[in-house]
Amino acid sequence: MKLFEYQAKETFRKNGIPTPESVLITSENELGAASEITGYPLVLKSQLLMGGRGKAGLIRFVQDRAQAERECGELFASHFHVTKILVEQAVDIKNEIYLSITVDPVKAKYMIIACAEGGVEIETLAAETPEKIIREYVDPDNGLHPYQVRNVAFQLGLTGDVLKKFSLVLSNLYKAFLANDAELIEINPLFITGKDDVIAGDGKLSIDDNSGFRQKTYEITRDYFDTDAEYESALEGIPYLQFDGDISLMCAGAGLTTTVYDLINYEGGTVANYLEFGGPNYKKAVRAMELCLKNDSKVILVVTFGTIARADVMAEGIVDAIKRLKPDRPIVTCIRGTNEEEANRILKDAGLVPLYDTEEAVRKAVSIAAGGEA
Amino acid sequence: MKLFEYQAKETFRKNGIPTPESVLITSENELGAASEITGYPLVLKSQLLMGGRGKAGLIRFVQDRAQAERECGELFASHFHVTKILVEQAVDIKNEIYLSITVDPVKAKYMIIACAEGGVEIETLAAETPEKIIREYVDPDNGLHPYQVRNVAFQLGLTGDVLKKFSLVLSNLYKAFLANDAELIEINPLFITGKDDVIAGDGKLSIDDNSGFRQKTYEITRDYFDTDAEYESALEGIPYLQFDGDISLMCAGAGLTTTVYDLINYEGGTVANYLEFGGPNYKKAVRAMELCLKNDSKVILVVTFGTIARADVMAEGIVDAIKRLKPDRPIVTCIRGTNEEEANRILKDAGLVPLYDTEEAVRKAVSIAAGGEA
């Protein structure tokens, strides 16, 4: 789960990483009180998970009250669905650093990434100036040694007081990374101020979903998602992505669903939504179809090839969903795997025409979407 | 530093290891209030660091108030210098287990030791029934895995509820071992009660002296030592052991001092005290000699062979000590090592007869102690 900047910064502060003074507001009315804490100039930072907020105009530097009110109003009214703004003190920046910790799956170590030029996306840095990227690998059992922190600091060219403050930030960032079962923890930019303070300018924290049993769980709210449908499906625990094409996918298995997505594109079709109801969700056919029917798709394509997710159970689910939801569009099925003979019987009994070949099913769906016969 | 039972049990409770209800008292007057918390029967446990307290009569089971007062008075009045008694609830014991964690210097791992027959000293168990001793080695970096806790529990023959409670005790004991930089943490006996509770009957905790900079430090009090002299020298940081022979050792280097101790015994002499003033103490000659002079020894034997602990500095220290303390007994010196020529000049100038051979010096001291010429 990706957290918002304000949540990441809360975690930073809890772990001893300095952040600028800031107040989270949910309406323009709270701006006055917030600015009394931060002072002017200040920064209005829309709390959205998307990257490139700066370029999208979702972060505004403002000099005074009048400007702040104007820009704040604009942000809350924007089409980006801004519901929270972090009002933050503007910091006197001397320098910006990139700093993050993630996992290296090959070495089976944690990986610290740093760059003396912060503020830019790390992917851009990696592509354009790979030689400037500093990597330090941390053994998960031994932990982060002080010499490793120094190695990063010296490579960044830090000295004296800044080196000491940076070292504390990195040590604490590592603690936060571990304590939160993080996939990624990132400070970009990490400010070096005119007074040689080291302060987190921005914050990203992505928590491993599999660690839920031992981690504080954040309530899933609409803000975390681009669309209502993605929010709703997340509440159900159903992997779902919203597109605006013609064919709703209702498939099982991440790899197979992705492949069906590719095949539709190859055949000139367009996808309305990506949806997996395999794995633990294979009995959720009704809920899955309901999500698909909310789209303006022209056909629903069901493709599965399961083992534990039994074909007959999925077929029954589809038939049940059709009975309950009475879908207004054709459904193409290609259900294979454990007990597939039984599945086919169930589908036929319900008046469907079960297909056995994925490509055939894809072509059928694309044809229907293009106005062909169901 | 070895802690008292009551301190070890405080640590146990802080780490989630159950102990019997208990109250520490420092005088008979507090017995009444204490017994109201523990109830009768109760156990009076003299807080001394020596082993074999039970055999020495320093632990008393009492049934009622009258007996408690009598026994309590006896303990405080004993020649063992009892200043603190732990008044503890008597527990309904079904079974006793031995459990400890220490370090294995060869494997470079932590070592859990357990035995289904507790209450006896582990050295006795190891000597008499080595096959009954269970060992589980813990990698210092990986930490204690749950399967290792189960391995110990299954080997002890535990099942059901007792197994679960024991597992929690062992996990918590490991946490306490780490958190305290322990050399040894031991529960002996660990009670299994009639109600299948698992409770620490006794507690030993020895904290690594080298970890002082990151550990809570306990105030050194007289109670920790057998003699006043050992207490005083510990306050000075001077390794010192009290004996009752004729020759006071004032040597440098643990190995050399131990060897001089041996040589005196070989020559038929007796040692009044073991004292090292080498290492960081090599400038503490005055304080060291003061400690020696408190003994009824007949001669002080100085043997050194140092590198950083320079011979001339030590010689100067000895001469200075003689001037200040005006010792009433002869001093035999054998000071070698860095700047030894200068050292010998200093000693001769002060009227001493410096020797260069350890055995010669030992023989001289033994001879003086036996009434020979100084």
Added chain:
Amino acid sequence: MSIFINETTKVLVQGITGKEGRYWTEHMIGCGTNVVAGVTPGKEGQTVEGLDVYHSVRRAVAQEKVDASMLFVPPRFTKDAVFEALDGGIKKIVTIADGIPLHDAVQIRKAALLEGAQVIGGNTSGVISPGKAMMGFFPYWIERVYKPGRIGVMTRSGSLTNEVTAMVVKAGFGVSSLIGIGGDPVPGTRFAEMLPQYEQDSETDAVVIIGELGGSMEEECARMIRDGLFTKPLVAFLGGRTAPEGKRMGHAGAIVSGGKGSVKDKIKAIESVGGKVAQRPRFVGDHLKELLGK
């Protein structure tokens, strides 16, 4: 001879008394697997499918010779079970757990590397040498997928494996040994680390890898070929060619960012060393025929 597992491999089942453990132990035996014992803490004395159940791996290996361990253990206990198996000296471990915490997975892989052990999974169906033995839960009864033959298969997926392997069989081939690396971001074992065994295996003529966007496992295979460590024909099928960047499509391990881990790069890497990448599952068979000269 098969790789990783064959009919002589002595398999221990950790978590054998659970519903899943019982069910698939029966099927593993049905597939020919030489399951020798089971472990469930607290259940020693019970039997499952006639096999003795022990409290711990250590007690099991004291009684039975064990070559490999199959874990039917929930994700949150998987790390402990893997370390217990390693402690028991077992060098081949398969875990099907879907949902192993990321940081646990890092520690599992690190321990496996250190011990010289191979941990397959999690989030996989396991490994199968059709007709000989199986560790995991493959629908080996579907003959149009799990037909014995001479093509090695490695995969990051479950259902897609059935899809692609069915195409391999349809083209007239069969499977020698199939290894489900799994769809997690940090699998215990990586594609490239299995290639030397396929290279050695006299029963494997070519290898099919079923990959997807994200990560670098396919690129690592290309490096093995480039370095001459794998010389047999290799065909890849990669899901997510048309996936939009930045969206979490496919497995948790499959996130494309900053151009790294894109299917385009993977295709380039594999083709540059003479491997083939099939655009559609159906084409995998065609490429195999071409490379094997059939």
Added chain:
Amino acid sequence: MSIFINETTKVLVQGITGKEGRYWTEHMIGCGTNVVAGVTPGKEGQTVEGLDVYHSVRRAVAQEKVDASMLFVPPRFTKDAVFEALDGGIKKIVTIADGIPLHDAVQIRKAALLEGAQVIGGNTSGVISPGKAMMGFFPYWIERVYKPGRIGVMTRSGSLTNEVTAMVVKAGFGVSSLIGIGGDPVPGTRFAEMLPQYEQDSETDAVVIIGELGGSMEEECARMIRDGLFTKPLVAFLGGRTAPEGKRMGHAGAIVSGGKGSVKDKIKAIESVGGKVAQRPRFVGDHLKELLGK
């Protein structure tokens, strides 16, 4: 050829700018040691004895070939310095720190074993091959102790080493290589682990070990002899024969309890495999003469 260190060994000094570091670096060079560079975080750009100082081991080894590292680092920072040296690929490390926390020492030794490195110390004077090279702080200027020769010496003590080695020299011998294992309860390297190198060393005719009560290092040496892994003559001097049980006499590593680690047991172990145990330092020379037939 010497063991562990000789005049060609390229030595890095960690903590070179401290008072102790400077002083002993000068003496190590004076003794013939090939010191090539120093490390002190934050002091890069300085020089000590004409040697470049680097911020870190990694920066030092990027510039200089290094075979061994000498640590003049306080006890509480020793663990970090050892791990930094290991990270720099250095396989020979000597630390003289007196007061390394026990739990740090366990981690240091574990890491050394894992990396196949040898960490000598802590709580030692270091290692010296008289006339060739030295790492640590030996009073090599005292010729009646540090005279070159053909007797290997290993020791858990400091002052006692001077005492015993002086007797070896007095008896007409000299020292090939002296290794100060150190007096800590968990030394980085143990007596027995050095024996194979003495066995191989063409410049060593016999080995003297200077041990004491407590621990099992002397018994481990006896096992090496029993197993045929060390075949040269061995003479031991052991302090604490008459030490009362239960008292902490000698080094922190020297506690006798429950009959384990007593000098009596050690003597039995060594003598049972043909080694000699000298009752007094003076007798060490006699035993050497006897064993070497001089």
